[in-house]
Amino acid sequence: MKIFNNILLLSVSLFGLILTLAAALWLGAHQWRQDSRPLVVSSVEILPASGEDTLRLRLEGQGFSSRTQVALTLDSANRHAIVGSLETLGIPGTLEQVRVLGNRAYLANSRSGIQVVDISDPRRPKVLGVEKEAFRSPWDLKVAGDLAYVSDSRQGLVILDVSDATRPQAVGRFVTPDACFGLAASPAGLVLLAQGKKGVLLLDVSDPRAPREIGRLPSLDFSWTVAVRDHLAFVADNRGGLRIFDLQNAAQPQLLAQLATEGNLHSVVVQEDLVFLADQKRGLIVLDVSDPAKPRNLSELTLAGIGRDLQVHGDTLAFATQTNGVKIVDVSDPRRPRKTGFVQPLRTARGVALSDDFLFVADSRQGLQVAELSRARAGLNVHHSLGDIVTALAQDGPILYAGMQNQGLQSFQRDAEDTLVSRGTFGKSFSAVRDGAVAGDSLFLATGNDGLQILDLGEEGQMRRIGHLVAGGVAHRVVLLDEGRIAVVAAGLDGIQVIDVARPRQPTLIHRLGGLGNLVDLLVWPGGMAALDATGQVHLLDITDPRQPRLGASVSLPDILRGLELHGDTLYVIGEGNHLYLIDIRAPRTSLKKVALAAGTKPRSLGISGDHLYLLAKSAKRFTSQLLIFDLARQGMPFLVKRIALPGQQEFLRIFDETLYLLPGGTLQVWDIAEPAEPREVNAMAIGGGTRDLVSLGSGNLKLLLGRMGIRRLDVSDPHAPRLVRTSVDNISEVIGLEARGEHLLVLDRTSGLHVLTRDDSGGLLPLSTLGFPQNLRNWHVDATHAHVLDAGGRLSVVDIRRPESLQLAAEIDLGTADLSGLAVRDNLVYLAAGAAGVQVWDIRLAEHPRLLQQHQLPWPRSVFASARDLVLVDDYLLVANGDAGLGVFALADAGEKLHLVGSLPLAGFCRRIKVQDSLLLIEAHQAGLHVVDIREIKRPEWVVTVPTRTVVRDFFFEGEDLWLSEHAGISILSLPIKSKRQSVRGRKNLVVDLPVPARPGNYNLSVRRGPQSVELPGILTLSAPAAAEGGLSAVFQKE
Structure with a gap:
């Protein structure tokens, strides 16, 4: 009987289990049907x-x-x-351009030809006709009457008859082997076709069935677009700036003017006597060209994003950017352009067109987007435009702190209407360092837009700013004359600046020499100096009186110039082209010679040691470089004695004594050149990207790495084994973290380290203490007593912050890997987001011997790119922003030493930053926006909403129902x-x-x-x- 009861009980249990499984399967299938x-x-x-x-x-x-x-x-x-759109999701290729004439829009798609669209009702655009067979890859187009002129990037010029919009037909073409980009059409029957490094092709199209070549405009760098007015051509030549040509004799065009813009110039539009430029660095530039030989800068307007296209209609200008949408600008007063609106398409705005009431946007993947201008000008969201990229935010009651990319650190008082009132600024001294020179205990830095900066080197390991002078232009190079009492600065378009620095705390501008082009380099010898104009000239100056240099001679070279060196009486000059130029400084106007380099060779940097010249160049083969060694001791021209193939794209070389340093990307290579023609590599070390120069600190064993990532010291006591040493720099250049602690503010700067500032009675900020680091910084974690700081080389520094006025380094821990981004700390356990390698758990009880306890690979489908980018601890769980895979939830086990995946949530975009506030999780995702996730049931996180953002978001936090974002x-x-x-x-x-x-x-x-x-x-x-x-x-x- 007992056996029978047991069998019966087992049968009932089994039957119940079967019913439960069946119900679960039915519910799952039902739910799947619903969700599908x-x-x-x-x-x-x-x-x-x-x-x-x-x-x-x-x-x-x-x-x-x-x-x-x-x-x-x-x-x-x-x-x-x-208000209207015409999607191209089903059409292969990228929508490159849109042009509007009357009630027709003309679309250029890179793989689907030209579409003619009816926009008589802009809210409901309709395709009328398509011509695909005549094209390989359309890039730009212009429409005049019944003809459309199309630039095909892989073919040349194609001319369409669009008199019948339903049947556009190719009636003429001009085939060229060179890539084609922007174009312009003149009423005089001339088409100008931009061809990158080949310049601008001039075509006579008076007979559209048989276009013919009649001339060409040369390029200094890369001709992207061209505009035409009457007999004038305006060429956007990338780094070559704006070039203006007279076309009255199209077979022999004359260069009237050349204007460098410091950035990469991509687009140009002309309207009567005004020229509008889209510059990568400076945004919108407005020029007066009433005298085309002397263009005048009327105004500039900083606009976030890389400018792709410009169009002007009446007093309205549309400025299309790569990732930051289309900006609407009022140019009724060209001296004071005003941003009045914007539209953010889903992907990239490749081209724009305007009518009286509508904006037409060529969205690279989503097709034609039609926006109503009145709506584009009526954005009602609260936005505090600070004219700079905001990189970090922190809140302390009514006080808001904002780290600015170019303006240092600012504090604001918030009022009831959310108005921000500036209370104080801890100004940025400088950001990118381009060059440096040392005299005694003073370091003189050329820092781009931040001018000349002077630092005191008297205290070991400390660099404090004691003086500065911003005199205009962009400071590229600095040299010292008169035993360090005079500094001469190559200031780009502002020419040469002569500065008295006998008293480093009070530098004084005593002379300026302009009209020399875009000066980017200087070289000094006894009694003379050479100034390098990037747009193609070498100026020789007499500096017998160092306080007032005099121009002696100028030599024009057909190239964009990069650098120069002197050996004996000969200047050696390199540019973007494949030549090495030689100029005898005794007879500069009659002595120009040049050495042809191998086809495809692009010089990058040069240096001289003894009788040998070392030239670093890009090779014709992609992503490779070469080191060319020339013997200068022989009579006549330099003799090539050695060619060494190098992997990667090397950026610069510097020579000190018998050691040559090469910088490819983020690695410093050390070469022994004791045998000049047989150099040998003796070391390589990771130093991070952005380095522009290497200078010597006097005659000692210390060098300085200068660049976009600030200043770092390099100990070369052993030339074959240099090492980075800790440096504190009195400068805030790129804030990546802020933490408010009562009257103190902790500031993490990517290049200059950890700073503590204190707030005065008026809300202003005063420096209290600084701690520097050998490498650039990535992230941090701050608790009540310590800050854990992670650098780009995988080193974790533990800093005691209990005495803010005296920061103390408690420990340094080498984690042995550089691909780390997110950081969380609890007790002696460190959790790291290690990209595609997943999540790492480290035990740091013994700083000298950290232990990797677990490396958790991310188990996601192959079609999804899982990449741990950031993470945060919430109770006994670790939440991970996981790239394309969304959110991952890990439970902590074994006192936090082990991780188990217990939940996940797929989210749009590439998830890369994460913050928690109460029961809400904020996740920033590239190309999606900001996801808000409810984590009250942490194993089953629930999506609440995705906030689309108009630009890249660097930092964010919640306050009630207000979401604060730091944007471009x-x-x-x-x-x-x-x-x-x-x-x-x-x-x-x-x-x-x-x-x-x-x-x-x-x-x-x-x-x-x-x-x-x-x-x-x-x-x-x-x-x-x-x-x-x-x-x-x-x-x-x-x-x-």
Whole structure:
């Protein structure tokens, strides 16, 4: 009987288990069927609200379920301005350009030819005709009358007859083997075709069926685009700047003017006597060309992003950028252009066109986007434009701290209306260092836009700024004359600046010599000096009186020049072309010679030791370099004695005594040249990227690495085994972390280390202490007593911060790997985000012998790129921003030494930064925005909303329902209603949801999500009164 009962009990249990499994399978299949149905929203309606702070919406469509999530976000990207579109998702290739003439838009697609589009109703553009067979890869186009002139990047010029918009036909072409980019068409029957390094091709198209070549405009660097007015051509020549040509005799064009812009010039538009330029560094530049031989700079407007295209229509200018959308600028007063609006397309804005009321954007992957200008100008989100990239934020009650890329650190007082009132600035001394020279205990630095900076080297390991002078231009090089009492600066377009530095704390400008082009290098010998103009001239000056150099002679070279050296009486000059130029300084006008280098060789840097010249160059083979060694002792021309192939793209070389240093990317290579023609590599060390120069600290064993990443000291006591040593620099250049601690503010600067500032009674900031590091910094973790600082070389420094006025290094731990980004610390355990290698757990109880306890590989599908970028500890869990794989949740086991994956959440974009605030997780994702995730049930994180951002976000935090973002041009405050909501599903086609009313007026997106599917309705709701739930909202739905 007992056996029978046991068998019966086992049978019942087994039957129950089978029923449970069957139910689970049925529920899973049912849920899968629900989640697999497409999610569609066809209409939105506002219903009477259940309360003053509630907004009730009814959504109609299909695919709704109890798991459908709905949220509102402020339309910070101004996508509500987009009122029409013509998607190209089903068409291969990239949409490169759009041009508008009357009621027609003409689209150039890199692989799908030219489309003619009817825009008589801009909200509903329709394709009328397509011509594909005549093209290989269209890039740009211009339309004049019944003809469209198309630049095909892989073919040449194609001319279309578009008189019948439904049947555009190719009627003429000019085939060229060189790549083609922008073009311009003249009413005089001339087409100008930009061809990169080949310059600009001039074609006579008076007979469109038989275009013919009649001339060419030379390029200094890379001709991207060209504009034409009357008989004048304006060429955007990348680093060569703007070049203006007279075409009255097109067979023999004359160069009238050349204007370097310091950055990469990509686009040019001319309107009567005004020229508008899109420059990578300076943004929008406006020139007066009423006298084309002497263009005058009228104004500049800094705009975030790399300019791709410009168009002007009346007083409105559209400025298309690579990743930061399209900026709308009022140019009614060309001396004071004003940004009046923007639109952020989904991907990259490749081209733009304007009409009276609409903006047409060529979005690289999403097709033609049509925006209403009145809406583009009416973005209502609160944005504090600070004119600079904000890299970090910290909050201390009503005080907000902002780290600025070019303006140092600022503190603001917030008032009730969210207005930021500046309370104090801890100014940036300098950012990128381009050159340096040493005299006694003083270091003189050329720091680009930050001018001449002077640092005191008297205290071991400490560099404190004691003087500076910003006299205009861009400081590229500095040399010292008169035993260190005179500094001469090559200041780009501002020419030569002569500065009295006899009293380093009070440098004084005593002479300026302009009109020499774009000066980027200087070389001094007894009684003379050479100044290098990047746009093709070498100027020789008499410095018998060092306080007032006099121009002696100038030599023009057909090249973009990079550097020069002197041996005996001969100057050796290199440029972008494959030549080495020789100039005898005794007879410079008649002595020019040149040595041809191998085809495809591009010189980068040169140096001389004894009778040998070392020339570093890029090779014709991609991603390789070569070191060329010339013997200068023989009579006549330099004799090539050795050619050494080098891997990678080397940037520069420097020679000290019998040691040559090469810098490829982030590695310093050391070569012994005791045998000049047989150099041998003796060492290589990682130093991080951005280094521009290597200078000597007097006659000692210390060198300085100078560059975009600041200043670092290199100990070369053993020339074959240099090592980086700790340096403290009194400078804040790139803030990557801020932590407010009462009256103290901890500042982590990428290049200059850890700083402590204190706040005075007025809210200003004063320096208290600084701790430097050998390498550039990546991240940090701060607790009550210590700051753990991670550098680019994989070294973790533990800093005691209990006495802010005297920071103490407690330990240094070498973790042995450089590919680290995120950092979290608990007790003696360190958790690191190691990219594609996953998550690492380290025990650092013994700093001299850290132990790697676990390296957790990320188990995600092959189609997803899992890459641990950042992480944060929450109770007994580790949350990881995991690249394309979204969010990973790991449980801590064995006292935190082991990790187990217990949850995940797929999210759009590439997740790379993560922060936690109360029960919410904020995850910044490239090309998606900012994800807000509810982690109250931490093993089952729930997506709340994705906030689309208009630019790259560097830092962020929540305060109530306000989301503060640091962006490219300032600080944004977004109203984000995240309170609890109620919803009811009425079948699969109706959903009623109660949402909290946002606290701030503006245009709002509606985000609807179910599982991996989501629908975004940009700018569908407009809140016109801050606290009105009824009557204050109007819904506008644009059917897709």
